[in-house]
Amino acid sequence: MSNGLRKIELLAPAKNLECGIAAIYHGADAVYIGAAQFGARQTAGNSTDDIAELTRYAHQFGAAVYVTVNTIVYEKELAALEHLLKQLVEMGVDAILVQDMAVLEIYKKLKAEYMTRGYRMPALHASTQTDNRSADKVKWLKENGFERVVLARELSLEEITDIHKAHPDVELEAFVHGALCVSYSGACYASQYFFNRSANRGECAQFCRMAFDLKDSDGETLIEDSYLLSLKDMCQLDRLGDLLEAGVCSLKIEGRLKDANYVKNVVATYSEALNAYIAKHTGKYCRSSYGRCTYTFTPALEKTFNRGFTHYFFNGRQKDISSFNTPKAMGEYVGYVKEIRRGSFNVAGTAMFANGDGLCFFNRQKKLEGFRVNRVENNRLFPLTMPKNLEPGMALYRNNDIEFERAMQGKTATRKLQVRFVVDVVNGKLTFTATDECGRSANVVLKETPEKAQKSQHDNIVKQLEKLGNTVWTANEISINNSADEFFIPSSRLAAVRRELLEALEDTPVSNHTDKQAVGETATNSINANNTVYADTINIANVANTTAQNYYAAHGVKNAPTAFELNSDYKAGSTTAPSAVPPLMTCRYCLRYALGYCVKNGGKRPTWHEPLHLEAKNGIRVRLAFNCAKCQMEVYAE
Structure with a gap:
């Protein structure tokens, strides 16, 4: 909670450092990223140096970085796992996503060591890979030290609400957008x-x-x-308020294999929608990070990779959630074919087209075919190669909008923290104070006593302090008190004061990081070694090492099945x-x-x-x- 407001987090995927920074810049409150090992997207691994850099970048906005250590771990990999966890603690990441309970056991051992050395331990989040679809499972995870549980994608609004009511002290994270397994x-x-x-x-x-x-x-x-x-792909853009009311605190976008343009567009779309909902419910919610984003493009989900959208099971069981005709992206509907003339055709609809657009359609056999537009003359399109199966009346979809893709290149957003400057005279000394929206404050007192100026210095003081350039700050207020503008201060001195204030702010940790992790630092103290749980609330066949096997046995799960992957008979063609x-x-x-x-x-x-x-x-x-x-x-x- 922050001033009585419930903090809400928009959580974005990061394939790599570039995508992570793009997510933060476009409005994410947190990102999740994989390390070189043990992440559930093997092709989206990152060096610890890149994760450390992303963490530094995110933290200046009070945003968080979560690292996915959410695969099952083999016995021979436990030493490498421990080494990675040490690195993640030392670089100050905010949470670790876990599937294998060996991670939890090693974490507990490292905690005893690192907290005595003054390190802040990351929180533990139970990955969706731990198959979290019941209040009983959430209870078991809570009692075993997890601060947050990533819910199964399949849950309905009613089921999410019931889980939160049963365990209101557990943070709930729910997927809101992206591919569905x-x-x-x-x-x-x-x-x-x-x-x-x-x-x-x-x-x-x-x-x-x-x-x-x-x-x-x-x-x-x-x-x-x-x-x-x-x-189809999940899209809960119009149900964000329902999720917040149900008790969800983190809204998760899927897509650690997606590129930066996907991240930019989807994050910006959801961030604007979330801000609009919070603005309509003043006094109830706030974002969990700081900064205001502005965009050079108009966010539009239909412009980005999708297989068509579904609410999945959010409203209960629905029929129209699958995509039988194609697993590929169709894109946005742009009209239908009106008339075909040799190597061109015209389109009935209001969409505008550009040379290079990628279009697709379903042929009579309901197979998706695609082609590229070579030339556009009003609503008449000239394909590079005319599709032989295209017929009048067929619906057209655009899965590559060339103009939108051009608009997404380069810098497409800025994220700025508001800072307030106060210039004052205290005990005969000129004093400068900067306070930003994160609650950080810095102070500079001039040692020298400046001379009185011949005319007011108000405008020059404001001008120099406003020069924040490429920094993450923008001045929202500059107050000059007690006739401080009567003194002459060279512009070069004002610039030096401004730099000193900003450097001090930059070196001050954002407080909501420490506050948030205080819960995580004590969570594992409540582990109850005698708790019990029904075996069917634990994943079948996912125990891949003796550390996890022993952990389950000690915490109420007897004879947890060995990982499917370790049984050589479980493969096609075996006897x-x-x-x-x-x-x-x-x-x-x-x-x-x-x-x-x-x-x-x-x-x-x-x-x-x-x-x-x-x-x-x-x-x-x-x-x-x-x-x-x-x-x-x-x-x-x-």
């Missing part, structure tokens, strides 16, 4: 089974974005060559019977429901014979099981 996070082993690439090790091969035929037990093809497990392999995916998404055949929810009674199977052109075949008691779909090896 069809399986519960941490419970997907399809990539490991078929491609020897572990999703729990940051190597997901995107099995769910493959095309499949849907067949019944008689071998009849019900649907052919469709992306039956591919979901192990598929029936002995655990579910490759556990999904709240249900294909039977999506097709309108869930009798439990008012759908038609299926005419096919189950079990249903998915078959890919490369020979991969899986069996679908509909667990109606839990209202979920499970995918099994076949």
Whole structure:
């Protein structure tokens, strides 16, 4: 809380240092970034030097940096894990995202060492990879030292509200935007089974974005060559207020594989929406970091990579959450083809086009085709190569807006902290004070006694103090008291005073960092070694080292299953019977429901014979099981 206001955080992804800085500059209150190892996006690793630089940059705005150490860890990697955790503590990151409980155990050991040396320990956040979908799971995580829990993407508003009511002292982080995994996070082993690439090790091969035929037990093809497990992208832009009212404190944007332009546009869009909501609810919320952003472009989500948008399960189970026809980005709808004439066509719609635009459409076979615009004459477009399957009446989508991409190049935003200067005469000495919106203050007292000026120096004092140039500050007020402007102060001296004040502000830590972490520093003291938890609230088959195994055993989880990745029989082509392999995916998404055949929810009674199977052109075949008691779909090896 800050002055009675609840702090709200917009959390952005950082593929690298460039993306992290772009996120902060465009309005993020925090960023999450992966180190060179142990992050759930293996191709988005970063050096500790870059993470340290990002941390320094973020902290000047009171923004936070969270590092993803959220893969499962093998026994031989524990020493490297400990080394990384030491580095993260020493560079002052704000939190560590965790899946493997070996991280927690090593953290506890390091805490005893580093706090005696005066270090501020980062908070512990339970990654969505720990599969956090119940109040019982949140309770177990809280009792084991986690300050924040990243909720499963599949939860509804009602479920989030109930979790917060049950555990109001736990920070809740919820995804609001980006790609959706069809399986519960941490419970997907399809990539490991078929491609020897572990999703729990940051190597997901995107099995769910493959095309499949849907067949019944008689071998009849019900649907052919469709992306039956591919979901649209989440977008909760219009539900931010509901999330805040439900108790969520951190609004998370997905996308650690996305480029800087994606980060800029999405962060700016959500930051403006969040500011607008807070402004309408004065006295209730505030942003968790400082600074005001201005943009050189108009944020627009439809201009950035998306597969179409969905609220997912936020409003309960919905049918239109999947994207059967393509796993790729369609972009924004721009009109339909009106008339085709040899190598050109015109478009019915209000969109403006530019040479180089990328357009796409669904052909008669419902396959996505794309092409590039070579020339534009009003609403008549001349493609580089005329698509042979394009026909009048077909809808057009723009997945590459060349003008928008040009607008996104270079510096597209500024973020400034407001600072107030006071010039005064105290005990006969000229005194300069600077106080910024973060609450930091600096003071300079002139040792020399300046001479009286022939005319007021007010305008020159204001002029010199306002020269803040490329710094992170902008002067919102300059007060000159007790006739301080009657004294002559050379412009060069005023400039030196200004630099001294700003350097002192820069060297002063932003207080909300220390305040926020005070909770994290004491959280693990409340660990109850005798607490118990039902085994089904813990990820199945994700224990990859003896440290984690022993931790679970000591904290109420007996015989936690060994990681799927460590069982050599759990792979395609092994002699192990598929029936002995655990579910490759556990999904709240249900294909039977999506097709309108869930009798439990008012759908038609299926005419096919189950079990249903998915078959890919490369020979991969899986069996679908509909667990109606839990209202979920499970995918099994076949």
